[in-house]
Amino acid sequence: MGRKSAKIAAKKGAADKAKGQIYTRALKDVFMASKNGSPDPSTNFLLKVAIDRCKKFNVPKDNIDKAIKKGQGSDGVGFSDINYEGYGPGGVAIFVETSTDNNTRTVANVRSYFNKVQGSLGTTGSLEFVFERKAIFLVNGSSVSDGDEFEMEMINAGAEDISFEDDLYEISSEVEYFGAIQKKLEELGITPEEAQLERLPLNYKAITDEDTMKQFDRLITLLEEDDDVVQVYHNLEVEE
Known part of the structure; x- marks a missing residue:
């Protein structure tokens, strides 16, 4: 894959x-x-x-x-960014990013979701060797007039990997080059489809049992439907 x-x-x-x-x-x-x-x-x-x-x-x-x-906090409430790390059904690693105005509510909810599927929350840093943080940009091919020149501009800005598939350029780099690549895209007049810091799996875990897979899907759904949850990453091995 x-x-x-x-x-x-x-x-x-x-x-x-x-x-x-x-x-x-x-x-x-x-x-x-x-x-x-x-x-x-x-x-x-x-x-x-x-x-x-x-x-x-x-x-x-x-x-x-x-x-x-x-x-912008127009309602007068400040939000804190808190991450949760744990393992779901089948031992799949799950990293949850949240932004919340009530830490007690958020941790209780996240823990309850893991408990519903016999998963477990771990300590901060427990998934340090499962995910790596990267800057990721997706650019529509129609925004680029000269592919070779575009790729050179991205490399000069700090990109370490560029791929082109299904009319989309995917540019990835170390986190510290996010700003430089963002600035270069602005200079080129290109608005990417996506531009964000992501957590990419360094290794993967397969689920072969159908019931376990259903439980995993249930956990991801519960997490993504929570208003406090911003992003969910996992290392499930997905077949093409």
Whole structure:
């Protein structure tokens, strides 16, 4: 399985098949981009990327505006970013990123989801050798006029790996080059389909039992449907 396929499989849980979940995922990206920067997409590149993605999925403007205001703390509540690490059905490693205004509620919910499927939460850092953090950009091929020149520009900006598949460029780099690649894309007038820091599996775990797989899907769905959960990563080995 290619790295790109593995990344996409790790990002997209079973719940993303539902339209509501696609809305939720896109709006969480808007919230996080607003939370970590300006509410103005003309000066906040990641917010522009997130809003463009929402528009592609026909997310209502009111919902987008609410996510931006929430990220700016317009309701007077501050949000803390907290990560949870654990193992789900079949021993699959699961890394959960959350942003919450109530730590007690969030940890109780996340723990309950793992308990429902006989999974277990681990200590912070327990999955250090399971995932690596990378900067990932996805760029539509139609945005690029000269592929060779584009790839050279990306390499000069710090990209360590560039692939092209299904009319999409995937650019990956070490985390510290995220800003440089982002700036170069802005200079080139290119808005990527995605631009974010991700956790990519260094090794994979297979599930062969159907009941175990159902329990795993249930856990991912429960996590992704939680309002406090921003992103879920896992190292399930997915067949092509």
